[in-house]
Amino acid sequence: MLKLYGRGVAENFVLDRSRLFTLTKNPHLPIGERADKAFIVEGSLAPEGYGAYLTFESVEEVVQQNQLELPEEMSYIDEGDIARISPSGRISVIFRKKSPNNTFLLTERCNHYCLMCSQPPKDHDDSWLMEEAMEALELIPKDTVNIGYTGGEPTLYGDQFLELIAKTKQVLPNTAIDVLTNGRTFKDSSFAKRYAEIDHHDCLLGIPIYSDDPAQHDYVVQANGAFDETVQGILNLKRFNQKVEIRVVIHKQTIDRLVQTCEFIARNLIFVDHVALMGLEMMGFTRANLDKLWIDPYEYKNTLSKALEVLNSYGIKTSIYNHQLCVVNLDVKPNYVKSISDWKNEYVEECDSCIKKNECGGFFSSSKKYRYSDHIKAFR
Amino acid sequence: MSKFQPIEFYKNKSHSYELLPLRFEALDDENYVVTNMAGEYLTLPRDKLSKLVKHELTASDPDYVNLRARHFLVDDKTSIAKDLLAIKLRTKYSNLSEFTGLHIFVVSLRCEHSCPYCQVSRASDDKVAFDMSKEVADKSLDLALKAPAQNIKIEFQGGEPLLNFPLIQYIVERAESLRGSKNIGYVIATNLALINDEVLQFCKKYKVQISTSLDGPKDLHNHNRPRKGSNSYEKAIEGMASAREYLGKYSVSALMTTTKASLGRVKEIIDEYVNREFGGIFLRPLSPYGFALKTKTYAAYDAQKWHEFYVEGLEYIIELNRQGKEFREFYTALILSKILTSTEPGYVDLMSPAGIGIGAVVYNYDGKVFASDESRMLAEMGENKFEIGHVLKHSYEQIFLSDALLDPIEESFAYSVPMCNDCAFESYCGADPVFHYGIYKDYVGRKPDSEFCNRNMKIFKYLIKRMEEDPFVKKIFTEWAQPNA
Amino acid sequence: MEVQVLFDKQIYSVEAIKKAAYRFIDKFSAVISEEGPSYSCALNFPDKSSDNQVTRIVDDFKKEVLDQDLRESIKKETEGVRNLILAHTFSKAGLIKDE
Numbered sequence: 001m002l003k004l005y006g007r008g009v010a011e012n013f014v015l016d017r018s019r020l021f022t023l024t025k026n027p028h029l030p031i032g033e034r035a036d037k038a039f040i041v042e043g044s045l046a047p048e049g050y051g052a053y054l055t056f057e058s059v060e061e062v063v064q065q066n067q068l069e070l071p072e073e074m075s076y077i078d079e080g081d082i083a084r085i086s087p088s089g090r091i092s093v094i095f096r097k098k099s100p101n102n103t104f105l106l107t108e109r110c111n112h113y114c115l116m117c118s119q120p121p122k123d124h125d126d127s128w129l130m131e132e133a134m135e136a137l138e139l140i141p142k143d144t145v146n147i148g149y150t151g152g153e154p155t156l157y158g159d160q161f162l163e164l165i166a167k168t169k170q171v172l173p174n175t176a177i178d179v180l181t182n183g184r185t186f187k188d189s190s191f192a193k194r195y196a197e198i199d200h201h202d203c204l205l206g207i208p209i210y211s212d213d214p215a216q217h218d219y220v221v222q223a224n225g226a227f228d229e230t231v232q233g234i235l236n237l238k239r240f241n242q243k244v245e246i247r248v249v250i251h252k253q254t255i256d257r258l259v260q261t262c263e264f265i266a267r268n269l270i271f272v273d274h275v276a277l278m279g280l281e282m283m284g285f286t287r288a289n290l291d292k293l294w295i296d297p298y299e300y301k302n303t304l305s306k307a308l309e310v311l312n313s314y315g316i317k318t319s320i321y322n323h324q325l326c327v328v329n330l331d332v333k334p335n336y337v338k339s340i341s342d343w344k345n346e347y348v349e350e351c352d353s354c355i356k357k358n359e360c361g362g363f364f365s366s367s368k369k370y371r372y373s374d375h376i377k378a379f380r
Numbered sequence: 381m382s383k384f385q386p387i388e389f390y391k392n393k394s395h396s397y398e399l400l401p402l403r404f405e406a407l408d409d410e411n412y413v414v415t416n417m418a419g420e421y422l423t424l425p426r427d428k429l430s431k432l433v434k435h436e437l438t439a440s441d442p443d444y445v446n447l448r449a450r451h452f453l454v455d456d457k458t459s460i461a462k463d464l465l466a467i468k469l470r471t472k473y474s475n476l477s478e479f480t481g482l483h484i485f486v487v488s489l490r491c492e493h494s495c496p497y498c499q500v501s502r503a504s505d506d507k508v509a510f511d512m513s514k515e516v517a518d519k520s521l522d523l524a525l526k527a528p529a530q531n532i533k534i535e536f537q538g539g540e541p542l543l544n545f546p547l548i549q550y551i552v553e554r555a556e557s558l559r560g561s562k563n564i565g566y567v568i569a570t571n572l573a574l575i576n577d578e579v580l581q582f583c584k585k586y587k588v589q590i591s592t593s594l595d596g597p598k599d600l601h602n603h604n605r606p607r608k609g610s611n612s613y614e615k616a617i618e619g620m621a622s623a624r625e626y627l628g629k630y631s632v633s634a635l636m637t638t639t640k641a642s643l644g645r646v647k648e649i650i651d652e653y654v655n656r657e658f659g660g661i662f663l664r665p666l667s668p669y670g671f672a673l674k675t676k677t678y679a680a681y682d683a684q685k686w687h688e689f690y691v692e693g694l695e696y697i698i699e700l701n702r703q704g705k706e707f708r709e710f711y712t713a714l715i716l717s718k719i720l721t722s723t724e725p726g727y728v729d730l731m732s733p734a735g736i737g738i739g740a741v742v743y744n745y746d747g748k749v750f751a752s753d754e755s756r757m758l759a760e761m762g763e764n765k766f767e768i769g770h771v772l773k774h775s776y777e778q779i780f781l782s783d784a785l786l787d788p789i790e791e792s793f794a795y796s797v798p799m800c801n802d803c804a805f806e807s808y809c810g811a812d813p814v815f816h817y818g819i820y821k822d823y824v825g826r827k828p829d830s831e832f833c834n835r836n837m838k839i840f841k842y843l844i845k846r847m848e849e850d851p852f853v854k855k856i857f858t859e860w861a862q863p864n865a
Numbered sequence: 866m867e868v869q870v871l872f873d874k875q876i877y878s879v880e881a882i883k884k885a886a887y888r889f890i891d892k893f894s895a896v897i898s899e900e901g902p903s904y905s906c907a908l909n910f911p912d913k914s915s916d917n918q919v920t921r922i923v924d925d926f927k928k929e930v931l932d933q934d935l936r937e938s939i940k941k942e943t944e945g946v947r948n949l950i951l952a953h954t955f956s957k958a959g960l961i962k963d964e
């Protein structure tokens with residue numbers, strides 16, 4: 001797992017406030033362009049004029065103003081990355097140029113409290129995250145293929161959320177967006193309409209539905225009335241031709257009606273653009289609720305196949321995420337995707353001898369650490 | 381410290397529930413089929429159904445959750461069902477405004493076959509008397525292009541339409557020049573005996589599809605379809621091969637006609653289609669029109685015999701699929717679309733409001749306009765109840781707003797008709813005023829007596845039973861049901 | 866052959882009986898009248914019907930009356946919401962004017 005944030009040891013570090021810096025290894029930047037860049041020191045060269053200098057323990061000390069010595073685990077940083085650096089020396093890498101999965105956390109506030117939430121909600125004013133995302137847009141390379149917005153619940157920002165999407169369209173006209181949301185705010189058709197009016201060329205809203213049974217869905221997300229509002233939101237979005245993906249996290253509370261849930265999607269929401277059937281991540285609340293949630297994927301592989309068969313029969317584009325190849329049936333392979341974000345993707349020892357390792361998505365770092373299937377077995 | 385609520389916190393608070401509109405029919409001695417407003421079904425034992433209606437069903441009953449999720453009831457937990465039902469219904473009805481889909485041009489009544497079941501009289505070589513004129517063709521095409529539908533299909537029929545091939549060319553070329561933003565697909569329904577390079581070249585140029593008849597193996601086909609030289613089958617096979625070679629494998633489709641001679645031979649007929657590399661077969665019920673009735677060949681079999689024929693055929697096809705051969709039954713697929721999806725396949729005989737005029741219309745060689753293919757057949761028998769106008773005498777509005785068309789549509793609308801309005805299968809079925817008028821002299825008929833009702837009800841129950849008892853059948857049926865399958 | 870079946874007026878509606886009788890119109894003809902506290906159904910079977918057939922059909926008829934009774938309850942309860950859903954269905958399809 002990549003360490004995306006850390007604390008550096010500061011040397012002559014003077015910064016008036018937290019700032020975003022684009023990282024660079026280029027010592028020849030025009031003087032006028034250096035102030036908002038953080039230079040990654042690799043040798044003894046540390047040309048003047050850069051806003052900050054990032055070094056590692058292994059690198060010899062260079063005397064410069066605004067030098068920050070970072071922990072070795074952060075030596076992955078590279079040209080074009082974007083980081084927030086605070087006066088206290090805290091650094092957070094919010095964008096990595098080489099990563100296909102750059103995601104911006106917009107808020108930790110949420111109107112759900114999912115049993116398996118990997119980003120447990122906090123009810124405090126963290127609007128600075130939204131401001132920072134807006135600021136980062138100016139720095140993100142224009143050729144970025146895709147970025148993600150998540151939370152918490154991003155649409156709690158209301159119109160500010162819409163401004164963010166609009167600005168993304170304007171500043172990054174070639175970049176696709178993936179938003180994770182519970183969709184409930186879109187039950188207000190005027191909000192859905194205003195979202196549609198932005199007319200972003202490629203913005204996908206990923207909305208979870210955990211059961212065809214409203215009581216079960218509401219239980220999983222710990223919010224009464226959630227199911228109806230989420231479905232209403234999806235209907236409104238589709239009324240305005242917006243792209244919607246339905247996400248189903250598979251665990252003990254969603255497996256019993258997984259097939260019926262897919263039938264519900266096929267009969268009522270057949271117009272959705274994509275369905276994602278996803279394995280459980282061991283982060284956040286999941287561990288606290290493990291007794292309610294854990295079921296070995298190997299135990300449910302036949303149900304997964306049946307559920308997928310329903311969606312495939314109806315011609316609905318479906319992907320299977322976050323499962324290892326040895327715990328699913330062969331028949332799901334056409335829909336199987338290596339999906340785990342690169343920074344939290346790992347394999348276990350058994351995988352070393354597996355001939356299908358390259359095709360397999362592997363594990364969440366958290367799963368490897370805390371809990372994964374008892375049936376991991378290398379293909380020979 | 382748990383900040384999480386248990387599931388009880390999220391269940392419905394009150395024990396009461398409201399029924400959503402639902403209908404039911406007995407499936408067998410124990411179970412009933414229950415359908416909701418969008419035509420989705422559930423099976424329940426009768427006592428459960430009774431409990432449901434009497435509001436005695438409790439939320440802890442496993443059927444309760446299913447009934448709520450599938451839109452048979454609402455309670456204080458959820459009311460999104462009403463919106464979803466409205467949307468599904470809207471989807472089913474959305475094609476109503478896109479009429480008329482199929483325009484049939486009968487370009488000639490002449491034919492060199494003399495099939496006993498054919499509704500068209502054996503005509504002579506008199507082209508003047510029995511061929512469509514240019515004037516009629518022009519007016520018919522003008523009417524076709526007036527239809528609101530964005531996508532229309534023009535089908536050339538006869539007799540044998542290739543006997544008037546020059547007119548087909550004329551109509552297609554004129555249609556292409558006048559179509560504007562409309563998309564037009566062309567089909568020639570031919571016995572293929574007269575296919576040649578000139579015809580094939582033309583079909584290739586305008587992407588014309590070929591629809592032909594294949595009644596089964598050689599002896600059956602030739603028995604059904606007498607021709608000088610007794611080689612209808614050989615000609616058809618030869619024609620199919622040429623057409624496929626020239627136009628592509630999927631450019632030719634085949635329809636079978638079921639006759640007395642077909643009964644008992646369904647597996648052979650299917651094998652013939654499999655061997656000829658068709659992707660499926662349409663096990664059509666025999667229509668009671670034309671020579672079939674006149675020569676009493678219709679009386680020779682009844683609904684029960686046809687049902688057995690159909691079931692044996694369908695079971696054989698299911699077995700083929702089980703063994704890995706992909707092959708479909710198209711009549712079943714149409715019905716399955718209505719059972720398993722919200723799309724309306726637009727098959728004239730299974731539409732309510734009736735498909736006459738809305739799904740299809742016929743421009744006859746003599747200028748008369750008929751509300752459907754069956755309507756024309758009925759006229760050939762002397763009953764012109766469904767003749768709705770004449771291309772040379774009437775405007776589009778005069779034809780399509782005529783009482784002759786609107787009265788039967790309105791009066792036969794299944795939702796308002798005795799027994800159909802209570803029927804669980806109403807959304808799978810259709811109103812067939814032409815059939816009922818032909819046999820019972822009534823647009824509606826008495827459904828318990830109606831062979832149409834009997835036949836369809838048996839099929840619906842049969843298909844539902846098979847799906848419920850066999851997951852493999854459910855799987856392939858779901859695939860067959862998809863609209864662009 | 867004629868069979869008479871009596872239905873208690875307090876329990877069965879004449880509508881349910883009529884509708885049930887309609888479904889059996891291919892098997893018998895029915896004449897329905899009132900007889901004191903009951904509705905009387907005189908069912909007339911074709912001469913060639915056997916006793917067994919008649920018994921079976923009469924049983925089915927009685928079950929059908931119960932089913933029609935159930936249908937009546939459903940209709941009564943769901944009439945309003947059915948009209949609501951239909952109005953919703955057609956108002957957006959443009960088949961009737963937008964409100």
